[in-house]
Amino acid sequence: EGLLYAMEQLGADRKEVLYTGDSVVDAKTAAGAGVDFAGVLTGTTSFRDFEPFNHICIVRDLAELMNALTQEK
Secondary structure: OHHHHHHHHHOOOHHHOEEEEOOHHHHHHHHHHOOEEEEEOOOOOOHHHHOOOOOOEEEOOHHHHHHHHHHHO
């Protein structure tokens, strides 16, 4: 609900949102809101734990995420 509320307040469409997180709860939040998800391995969640969830990428840290997003354009 928090993510959907934030999107509403910002006027953001689901297609404009990339929810980034380091836990399975974050992956589930993105799925529940219907937005893209990027997993970051800075917490205790492993690559394997993120694999079952829809994701655009799973990266080691935010620097790697920025590189991945820049290369996609």
